Amino acid sequence: MTRATGVGSMPGTTDADHAEATRVVLGELPELPHVPEVPGRGVTAAMTGRGLAVVEGLGADLQPAGWRLTDASGIDHRRARSLLAQDLDTVEELAQDHQGAFKTQVCGPWTLAATVERPRGDKVLADHGARRELAQALAEGTRTHLADLGRRLPGVDRWIVQVDEPALASVVAGQVPTASGFGRHRSVDLPEASAHLEWLVAAIADAGGEAWVHSCAPRTPWSLVAGTGAHGLSADLDMLGPADLDTFAEALESGRTAALGVVPSTEPATEPSEARTTERVQRWLDMLGLDPDGVGEHLVVTPTCGLAGASASWAGRAVRLSATVARNL
Structure with a gap:
């Protein structure tokens, strides 16, 4: 089953905001919650x-x-x-x-x-x-x-x-x-x-964990990252170039994880629909020659980057939209 998660950061300026962010993450992303970060403090x-x-x-x-x-x-x-x-x-x-x-x-x-x-x-x-x-x-x-x-x-x-x-x-x-x-x-x-x-x-593997590497910056050398043994690659889909397609396809085909940032991290002028966002991921998989059923839990849906710059209302909406798109897939 395709899952959703957050990149990490959430909006807020107080410790109470961190507690609320934790509740949102646990409530909206039960399959893969994360430790929230609130850098606005x-x-x-x-x-x-x-x-x-x-x-x-x-x-x-x-x-x-x-x-x-x-x-x-x-x-x-x-x-x-x-x-x-x-x-x-x-x-x-x-x-x-x-x-x-x-x-x-x-x-x-x-x-x-x-x-x-x-x-x-x-x-x-x-x-x-x-x-x-x-x-x-x-x-x-x-x-x-x-x-x-x-x-x-x-x-x-x-x-x-x-x-x-x-x-x-x-x-x-x-x-x-x-x-x-x-x-x-x-x-x-x-x-x-x-x-x-x-x-x-x-070190992460030796401690019993699973390492993903995330970047929402353009021109990230994903082939280098994949060669480090990282189990997951996490990127803003808009920042991936044609040369990155093979790297992400190979990761998915080998049973590693691709976490795709497809939900805007700040509120857009026009709210993205669940159907269009789902279709966008499906088209990307088609380009790789992969089927959503085939990649299963190795495909993860996320916002494009951290949500620290978003309003509290959009952060909640972005998290929920990510979860909905994952369920649709």
Whole structure:
């Protein structure tokens, strides 16, 4: 059966909004709920801060220019970790009786390297050793994170970890700005780009989880991502080029997952209909020469990206529409 899930983020600015987002996710996406993120609460709840909250063995602090690695955790890093634990307390309370699959999200190693500064300044991306250390610390921290989730929700028999890599395309294309803003960091060699993702994918598998890689950015190197051993590929359907079709077809044919973002993440001028959205997915499958019945649960329907920028009403509608399209398929 085709399922639906969310990408991760939901609208809101308070802890009460996070609790409400958790209720919406559990109520509307019972087949594959996810741990909601509410980045509107500030930098400690946003993707980079949340990623650093998972990282193990490295300190960080919030500077005027953004997050920076430090010898010891600063107050904002400690707040990010405390907020993550608080959010997981909420999920544990509201999802205690959940049985089946559940999804969580972590910021990927290359997006962290492109958004976090090293101690001496400029991005971690500029330092081969620093980006290696950060990727390995993220992999180790994700193991611990999965173990914590498993203790909190013992009824979950399948943990999916979505690795968010919106910056991966810019990293491999040499498009990440330097600290001055006048230059660009050198592109990362594809073998190294793959290796850092492979460490995280392997850590997730070793901890009993299933790794999906998500990006809603254009020109994401999906063939590279597929080669890391990731079990799922998650993308905005509008961002997939002709060259990506074979990669996604091979993933589905080999029993891996393709999560397709087909529901707008912000309210459109004209509300999409269930029938047209369903037909769009069916046409895409026809292009691949695949049948919805044949791909079954390996096909997942999602919004195009996170819903943090949506209104609360549209976020609920987008989640429900995703679930309806999955049932139609």
